[in-house]
Amino acid sequence: MPVTDRDVLFEDNHLIALSKRAGDIVQVDETGDKPLDEQVKSYLAHKYNKPGTAFLGVVHRLDRPVSGVILFAKTSKALERMNAAFKNREVKKTYWAVVRNKPAKSSSTLVHWLVKDPSKNVVKPYPAEVPGSQRAELSYRLLGELGGYYLIEVDPLTGRSHQIRVQLSTMGCPIVGDNKYGYPRGSRKGSICLHARRLQFLHPVKKEPVNIFAKLPVDGFWERFEQF
Template sequence: MKVIYEDNHIIAINKACGEVVQSDKTGDETVMDKVKEFLKVKYNKPGNVYLGLPHRLDRPTSGLLILAKTSKVLPRLNKLFQSKGAVHKTYWAVVDKRPPKYTDTLEHYLIKNQERNRSYAYNEPKEDAKFASLTYRHVASIDRYHLLEIELHTGRHHQIRVQLRQIKLHIKGDLKYGFPRSNKDKGIHLHARKIEFVHPVKKEPLTIIADPPKDPVWDEFLKMFHAGKFSPVNPV
């Protein structure tokens, strides 16, 4: 966990793979616990530290997580994250094959199986299914892997993982959705790279960016990004 941005109202952290955001059956220390302790020490707070959670990240996923530092700002952040188009989220995903198109918008209907903690995607509406939409863009390739930049239009359970599987792409390390091997850190190569929204108090545009974890594959793609070797947004 690394703090990327902080003001009087919100704090943004770069969550590591494997860190759990909220308490679960494992009983492992949570991101919420770690951030509360960070704030308690930084500001020498004697009592309990308030922290609100307007959105979540899966345990094996790394990247940006926005948290509310006050009870007044949490409802505003909740409203932002629940309002269509108010928050723009960009993810990076490392997959095992080049996608069928350079860029495409995927639309499916997802059903979550609570017992198995996984979602299933369908091309047509079904009872209890939730509409899911994302746009991917193929931005770079190395020997065995390909990097997609993904813009989420909806926020569904395991959405990116299951929608990519529908077009026969598997995220590196993601055993649950079809990749053959796990990563050493038990995480997956899915990273919440960027979040853009209007600050709920300051009313100013805010863009926060987080680099992916240190890892040979991520490092290679990050070098390409800094060298300007990503594919252009609108290729000729």
């Protein structure tokens, strides 16, 4: 499905943010499916009647089955500065996740050391540092319960591959639909109940606070949690 005006959450001369649909890939992969960055380039070229393709830089990524805020840079200056902001942990990321098992603690901080197996595209957690591992840290709090499902707000302090998915699973709370990390069955829609809810940062050029918020997907399940 091509990008439309309805998908855009924020745009100025330097940045564009969209509400990513679960199932979209951010950059090209082995599937050959058209990635989101190419769709956004086409959208911008058409919107502003630009010949050829518009510049677009990938600032960060979301896993294919995850929905929510995704940010791109429209200028090389913004790309360089936003890359630095993410690297220096100057961007506050907030996610919502739905799980079936109630967390043992209503709020806590999780720290693991993660090792990725690229051949299987899975990440294995360890309680202490091992060769080839990366430190992963997040904080979470329980927002509420609805129909036997629990809504958790997650603030990752690091940006490791599959971090939220594997760390919540490790504490006994696999995300609904995420059979790669312990949920008993996958979603027929190819999605998991993990949503990038909010991005907060200082604008790379204007130096003004930016707060980008994405509503929950309307799929007959997710939107019920908007009440929280």
